[in-house]
Amino acid sequence: MGKVGFGVAVGCAVVTCAIAAVLLGRRVQSRRKWRRAVEMLQEFEEGCATSIGRLRQVVDAMAVEMHAGLASDGGSKLRMLLTFVDNLPDGVLRVQLGGRGSMILSHQVKHHPIPQELMSGTSEDLFDFIARTLKQFVEQEDDGSEQKVDEKKELGFTFSFPVRQMSVSSGILVKWTKGFSVEDAVGKDVARCLEEAMTKAGLNMQVAALVDDIVGTLALCHYYDKDTVAAVVIGTGTNACYVERTDAIIKCQGLLTSSGGTVVNMEWGNFWSSHLPRTSYDIALDDESPNSNDQGFEKMISGMYLGDIARRVLYRMAQEADIFGDDAYNLSIQFIFRTPLMAAMHEDESPDLREVRRILTENLLLPHVSLKVRRLIVRVCDIVTRRAARLAAAGIVGILKKIGRDGSGGVASGRTKGTPRRTVVAIEGGLYAHYSMFREYLNEAVVEILGEEVAQNVVLRVSEDGSGIGAALLAAAYSSN
Ligand code: BGC
Numbered sequence: 487m488g489k490v491g492f493g494v495a496v497g498c499a500v501v502t503c504a505i506a507a508v509l510l511g512r513r514v515q516s517r518r519k520w521r522r523a524v525e526m527l528q529e530f531e532e533g534c535a536t537s538i539g540r541l542r543q544v545v546d547a548m549a550v551e552m553h554a555g556l557a558s559d560g561g562s563k564l565r566m567l568l569t570f571v572d573n574l575p576d577g578v579l580r581v582q583l584g585g586r587g588s589m590i591l592s593h594q595v596k597h598h599p600i601p602q603e604l605m606s607g608t609s610e611d612l613f614d615f616i617a618r619t620l621k622q623f624v625e626q627e628d629d630g631s632e633q634k635v636d637e638k639k640e641l642g643f644t645f646s647f648p649v650r651q652m653s654v655s656s657g658i659l660v661k662w663t664k665g666f667s668v669e670d671a672v673g674k675d676v677a678r679c680l681e682e683a684m685t686k687a688g689l690n691m692q693v694a695a696l697v698d699d700i701v702g703t704l705a706l707c708h709y710y711d712k713d714t715v716a717a718v719v720i721g722t723g724t725n726a727c728y729v730e731r732t733d734a735i736i737k738c739q740g741l742l743t744s745s746g747g748t749v750v751n752m753e754w755g756n757f758w759s760s761h762l763p764r765t766s767y768d769i770a771l772d773d774e775s776p777n778s779n780d781q782g783f784e785k786m787i788s789g790m791y792l793g794d795i796a797r798r799v800l801y802r803m804a805q806e807a808d809i810f811g812d813d814a815y816n817l818s819i820q821f822i823f824r825t826p827l828m829a830a831m832h833e834d835e836s837p838d839l840r841e842v843r844r845i846l847t848e849n850l851l852l853p854h855v856s857l858k859v860r861r862l863i864v865r866v867c868d869i870v871t872r873r874a875a876r877l878a879a880a881g882i883v884g885i886l887k888k889i890g891r892d893g894s895g896g897v898a899s900g901r902t903k904g905t906p907r908r909t910v911v912a913i914e915g916g917l918y919a920h921y922s923m924f925r926e927y928l929n930e931a932v933v934e935i936l937g938e939e940v941a942q943n944v945v946l947r948v949s950e951d952g953s954g955i956g957a958a959l960l961a962a963a964y965s966s967n
Contacts, residue, residue, distance in 0.1 A: 520858075523807035527865060530799055533765035534873040540761060541880040541935055545892075547759035548884025552752065557736045563782075565753040568738055569701050569727070570654040572748045573963055574708040593955055594627050609671035609679055617683035624689065640694035642961030644702050644953050645676050646723065648753045654964050655693050663755060664723045664790055667776050695960040698751050699914070700725040702956030703949050707912035709959055711947065714910040716885050719953070720878055720924075721915030723781075724788040726754045728885050754881055755784030762786060763873065767798040774820065783881070787874040789825040789917050796870045797823035800863060809859050816850045823850065829921040832867035839864065868923070875927035882911055882928075883935045886944065893940035906943045914949045 548564075555566030598619045604612050624639075647666070651657035656677045662668065671679065677693040684691050697705070704717035704727050716728035729747040733739075762782070771794060772778050772785055785791045797817055804814035816822055827845050834841035839860040846852040846860070855863075886892040891909045917924050933941040 519807045519809070523803050523809050523862060526799070526803055526807060527862060530765060530767070530866070531869050534763050534869050536763060536873055536876040536880075536931075538934055540763065541876060541931065543761035544759060544877060544880035545884045545887055545935060547761055548754075548757060548881050549887040551757060551759070552884070552888045555752070556730070556734060556750070559737055561737075563756045563758045565648055565660070565751075565756060567648065567751040567753060568651055568735070569697065569749045569751050570651050571695075571697070571701055571705070571960060572732070572746065574705055574729070574749070593958070595951055595954065596623055604668075605665060606667045609668050609674060610683075612668050612671065613679045613683035614686065616680060617687040617689060620684070620691075621687045621689050637690075639691045640961050640965045641691045642695045642697060642702070642954075642957030642959070643677060643680055643693045644697055644699050644957040646699040646725075646953070648756075649676060649696065649698065651696065654960070655696050657696050661777065661780065663777060663781050663784065665776065694962075695957060695964045697957045697960055698725065698727070699953035700727045701749055701751055702953035702960065703912050703914040704728075704749060704956065705959050706952040706956035707910065707947060707949050709956075711910050713908045713945075714912055714947070715889060715891065716882070717912040717914065717949070718878070718882060719915045720788060720913065720917040722788060722790045724755045724784050724878070724915070725752065726881065726885060727751045728889060730889070752885075755781045755788065757783040757881065762877065767795050767802075770798060771795060783877070787878050789915070791825075792870050792874055792917075793823045793825040793828040794821050796828050796866050799866050799870075803862075809862070810852055810855065813852050813854070816852070825917070828867050828870070829924070832864060832871060832923055833921075834864070871921070871924050872927050874917075875924045876931040879928045879931035880935065882932060882946075885911075886936075891944070892936060906940065908943050908945065910945045910947055912947050912949045912952065914952050919948050919950060
């Protein structure tokens with residue numbers, strides 16, 4: 487008996503030791519994994535660093551590339567496209583528009599997202615869809631009072647992709663961005679494509695102004711505030727435009743008639759500089775995109791991509807540091823973690839990060855993520871957003887530098903330091919308007935780069951739905967009737 491009892495007791499001790507050893511092993515392993523996750527976070531943070539020195543390099547690079555893009559086509563990744571808009575709507579237009587007053591009397595907006603399948607279909611299907619939705623809109627909104635039924639209507643067509651314009655109302659699509667790839671439209675005059683589709687749909691309309699969304703934004707903001715010199719959009723995609731002296735647009739000497747200023751559509755989403763802090767996640771995102779090697783700046787700062795950069799970091803952490811256990815499959819799906827979700831997580835101020843938990847559970851099917859890991863996720867969102875906002879700020883200051891409004895006299899612009907002038911930059915797009923952390927980081931960085939004194943004269947003004955209304959203003963301004 488005694489022997490058996492002893493034997494059992496020994497057996498228990500062995501089992502206990504074995505369990506203790508397994509637990510210890512697991513704890514050591516999980517500490518090691520956590521250390522790896524923290525290490526990866528640090529590496530990512532270092533890779534995304536935007537010190538003031540680096541931001542200044544980006545400012546200079548932006549200004550230099552602007553010069554290069556104005557000197558010759560293909561001289562820079564910045565396309566610096568002519569818009570033929572040399573007449574931003576002003577007070578005279580107000581009278582025409584309002585008829586009886588000095589303001590835009592009213593406007594109606596209807597949003598019709600373009601169905602996913604049309605984003606990579608044929609040009610005919612895409613423009614037929616636009617013409618049909620336009621027809622529905624016109625039929626619903628038209629009260630028939632102001633215009634005769636058979637009179638041709640003038641349309642402001644906002645087309646938010648790089649277009650090489652031949653005139654204010656015509657232009658050839660250079661490339662698609664933001665996930666569109668309707669290949670047979672590249673090289674075509676998109677205003678004519680729309681007009682053909684409108685004729686088919688029985689709409690008696692013609693394109694009076696073909697404008698990029700960014701140009702519409704500038705037109706509208708300038709309508710309200712004459713000190714507006716540039717506009718920036720940071721939404722799904724990103725872009726900037728500004729008023730350039732006609733004589734500074736070397737590549738178009740002789741083409742432009744106006745002696746004053748012309749709006750240049752920079753297509754800054756395609757800006758590139760070796761000073762941009764690029765990580766392996768950015769490289770992978772670019773490689774897997776339909777437009778790799780293009781829109782490098784856009785892929786680091788705009789809404790279409792920020793969530794996906796964060797997703798890539800988290801997915802690699804799941805693989806290498808196992809922070810999500812066996813549940814991480816959804817994180818392997820491209821674009822599943824959209825930027826609005828990322829913003830909501832980033833701005834979760836509850837002590838137990840409840841919103842983060844809700845999004846992880848509902849959108850990523852990750853219901854069991856600890857608070858410690860949720861905090862790590864918020865840090866990843868912060869790093870991605872901070873870098874984006876600070877780079878966008880550097881881009882804006884680059885434009886101000888080019889036009890001599892950054893307090894330094896401008897790059898080779900021959901302008902001297904004078905009395906500071908009020909300078910307004912319109913900003914459109916959800917990231918700036920609705921993501922307060924992004925906005926704060928951007929505003930803060932502009933002041934950091936310019937210094938408080940100069941920054942006092944620079945107003946960043948939010949514009950909402952400005953691009954469409956601005957295009958309508960331009961259509962009226964350039965109307966042939
Ligand atoms: C396009 C621009 C556009 C911007 C914002 C970019 O992808 O190339 O033309 O202004 O998105 O919509």
